[in-house]
Amino acid sequence: MKRVIEMTIDKVAKKAKARTIIVKLLSTAGTGFFYTTRRPRTTAKLSFMKFDPRANQNVLFNEAKINRPN
Known part of the structure; x- marks a missing residue:
């Protein structure tokens, strides 16, 4: 039974990457304050x-870059 389950998992299609990504906007004043927002994956880096x-x-x-633990 275990072998059958492993074979079916391998044949499942992988999900596509998201069209938008979450980015972190970090202050240039050096205070460490940041905002998070979403932007399309294909556009240039943001600055506000x-x-x-x-x-x-x-x-x-x-x-x-957002540091995410794995």
Whole structure:
């Protein structure tokens, strides 16, 4: 029975990659504050002027890599 289950799992099609990805927008003020947002996978990296509450001013936020544990 176990052998039959293993064979059927191997033949299942893999899922396609998502069209959008979740990205982290990290403050350039060096405060460590960040926003998360979604963007299409095919577009260029994001950068926004947004409010950083730790610096108490609008600063540039650049896209950074999200560190996810495996």
